[in-house]
Amino acid sequence: MYRENYIKSLHSELIALVEQYLSPIAIKYGYSQAPLEANIKWRPLVLILGNYSSGKSTLINEYLGEKIQATGQAPTDDSFTVITYGKPDAPLDRVKVVDERDGKFLLNDPEYPFTILKRHGERFTAHFRLKKVNSPFLKNLAIIDTPGMLDSITERDRGYNYQEVIGDLAQISDLVLVLFDPHKAGTVREAYTSLRDTLPSKTFEDRVRFVLNRIDECTSMIDLLKVYGTLCWNLSQMTGRKDIPPIRLTYSSLAHHNKQTGDEEKNGGYLKYLDNQREDLKEEILEAPRHRLDHLATFVETHSGRLTHLIEALIGYKKNLRQFKIKSTAIGFFSGLLAGGISVTGLLAGGIGLDPYTMAIAGAGIAVLWMIIFHSFIFDRLKQAFNRNSLKQIDQLTPLDNQTRIDTWEAIKNTIVGFIQKTKGDFSLKQMKREYKDVKFVFNEGSKDIREALNEISTLKKDQAFDVSSDSPVLSRILKFEPMELDE
Ligand SMILES: Nc1nc2c(ncn2[C@@H]2O[C@H](COP(=O)(O)OP(=O)(O)OP(=O)(O)O)[C@@H](O)[C@H]2O)c(=O)[nH]1
Ligand SMILES: [Mg+2]
Structure with missing residues (x-):
């Protein structure tokens, strides 16, 4: 293979990487309206x-x-x-x-x-x-x-x-x-x-x-x-x-x-x-094609980095939401029991002497009725308040402990707010974890391979022929790029 062809194959592989792993996620979360590769594939x-x-x-x-x-x-x-x-x-x-x-x-x-x-x-x-x-x-x-x-x-x-x-x-x-x-x-x-x-x-x-x-x-x-x-x-x-x-x-x-x-x-x-x-x-x-590769490498790094951060924040939000749900379900359940208990006590105190079986049914009925009311009306209100609160404290979703993270956060914050407002938290955490592994893999491993390949290119002469399989392990790795198997 010649350097020129090497550059060309890397170019198409990088575009495929973006097309396959980053664009669907970017569009799903409203990070981009059009496929990310639209501006770079020409x-x-x-x-x-x-x-x-x-x-x-x-x-x-x-x-x-x-x-x-x-x-x-x-x-x-x-x-x-x-x-x-x-x-x-x-x-x-x-x-x-x-x-x-x-x-x-x-x-x-x-x-x-x-x-x-x-x-x-x-x-x-x-x-x-x-x-x-x-x-x-x-x-x-x-x-x-x-x-x-x-x-x-x-x-x-x-x-x-x-x-x-x-x-x-x-x-x-x-x-x-x-x-x-x-x-x-x-x-x-x-x-x-x-x-x-x-x-x-x-x-x-x-x-x-x-x-x-x-x-x-x-x-x-x-x-x-x-x-x-x-x-x-x-x-x-x-x-x-x-x-x-x-x-x-x-x-x-x-x-x-x-x-x-x-x-x-x-x-x-x-x-x-x-x-x-x-x-x-x-x-x-x-040398413009080589410059394009440099830009593509930066492009992959930037967008996979931002998408990793974006999904990380949404996972954080979803975990908070899950905790909120557990807490409010428990509150609904126990307050139901309490309502049932209070009603039975009230009946007893009021001297309404029903037989214990009927009392138990009445208590349980009131408890269930309360739980239904809680879940149909109160829970939704609480969830709205939770979402309002989460959006107010959006900066606390992920640690912003260095300048890079602060910069990426600024670039994705509005997208996250938009996505939470649109879905109201109705999305799959499992699916999101899978996507997180994909983008993180592209960010860590993909970017490393691309940089290695770029270094390799800089050592090659213009008309130098070389064998991909032996001389270019990096290219063959990228060509065989597969994200990691997921442990659910
Ligand atoms: N001697 C000399 N003349 C030049 C050179 N480059 C351009 N010219 C002359 O300069 C004039 C302007 O050249 P263009 O190529 O039309 O310049 P341009 O930057 O495209 O101009 P615009 O399209 O109007 O912005 C022409 O008459 C050219 O012949 C040069 O390197 N040496
Ligand atoms: Mg001109």
């Missing part, structure tokens, strides 16, 4: 953001090997274009668009992970499209080209909330490139804030790459250093951090050669020293 995604004319579309065209996206000096493209692989009906001798779909299709077809973007309205739908292209570059990933950021145009002018769209797309992307060009190295705010606000800080660092593009347009090495310095300064102002995130340097050779008017040494002699940077960036984009 191809690895690379999102390209940046200022207008920073060269996003030109760079994409260079990677694809043909002019697929429109390019130009003025703000050129006001659409979000998903570019994915499409097989031509008959063999083609060049790269071209083999199929095109509009936003409506893309937002409504559940095969694609974009249904969450429906909320951005019709203006956005009109600016969203899909292109299928037969480029080998797209074999294992899809790219999203975006409209450039325009400092002078506000969100309202676009007719949809641009920053929120970027945020939603970044959430489902595996790599986010933010492009700058030497002319506008100072305009980073819009890109930065939309990403910072929508991606958790760890995800932000994992996923976002800053790129200084069009470096061939700097007149000299010194000019390039000045531009680089300006960009670093602006980024550090935005991040508020002293360490500067790495910035990749690149340019599109096609655009560069088209513009070339003379002596390369005169203005761009430094470029040859930076070609390795361009290669690195391309390699990094092609």
Whole structure:
């Protein structure tokens, strides 16, 4: 097996794991409305953001090997274009668009992970499209080209909330490139804030790459250093951090050669020293499937962790409810006996002398009548009070003894309240215990295996063939994944 296939099989196994073990539970408890895997089962995604004319579309065209996206000096493209692989009906001798779909299709077809973007309205739908292209570059990933950021145009002018769209797309992307060009190295705010606000800080660092593009347009090495310095300064102002995130340097050779008017040494002699940077960036984009695996591993860990905590809390609630039921049944029973006893004593004290047999029947009758009244009317009231009380003290259902548990609790608390309100405690504890074992197993063992597999991948070379059965015990374990047998 080759590394690429290894990554692919791990990807489908992880999706199967989520589909089989986490999604049914997530939907059952209202943790998620749609299957969890809906947003992650499509191809690895690379999102390209940046200022207008920073060269996003030109760079994409260079990677694809043909002019697929429109390019130009003025703000050129006001659409979000998903570019994915499409097989031509008959063999083609060049790269071209083999199929095109509009936003409506893309937002409504559940095969694609974009249904969450429906909320951005019709203006956005009109600016969203899909292109299928037969480029080998797209074999294992899809790219999203975006409209450039325009400092002078506000969100309202676009007719949809641009920053929120970027945020939603970044959430489902595996790599986010933010492009700058030497002319506008100072305009980073819009890109930065939309990403910072929508991606958790760890995800932000994992996923976002800053790129200084069009470096061939700097007149000299010194000019390039000045531009680089300006960009670093602006980024550090935005991040508020002293360490500067790495910035990749690149340019599109096609655009560069088209513009070339003379002596390369005169203005761009430094470029040859930076070609390795361009290669690195391309390699990094092609590594999107591996990034996807990292994200999937985090995804499995996060959701299985939260679901474990969620079920643990519901089991806690159910146990309290059981205790409450035992207690109130006992109260009903003994108060019934008491009522029977008091009635008999009352009859005796009132001098109503019935024979002992009739007295016993009367006492027992009153006791049973009381128990029926208790269970039909009083018990329900007590149960309602118990539920109200439980919801008031919801934070006490499980120990919140460290920050991780406090964070997961915040993410699931409302779901738990909703589920208790909906079911009023009418659910099976036995079934829940079984589900608990499943998600806990995925959380503990599944996540460990996935991390081991990821470490293994990082040691493999791109074209290295290896034998799964002997070289990759981790993969075979995941492939054979079965949750533990349950001891009821
Ligand atoms: N010299 C040089 N010119 C470039 C480079 N990349 C892009 N250009 C030129 O810059 C202009 C803008 O490029 P686009 O690819 O359209 O930029 P964009 O970021 O997609 O712009 P919008 O879609 O409007 O946001 C075009 O005229 C390109 O030919 C580059 O690396 N070097
Ligand atoms: Mg463009």
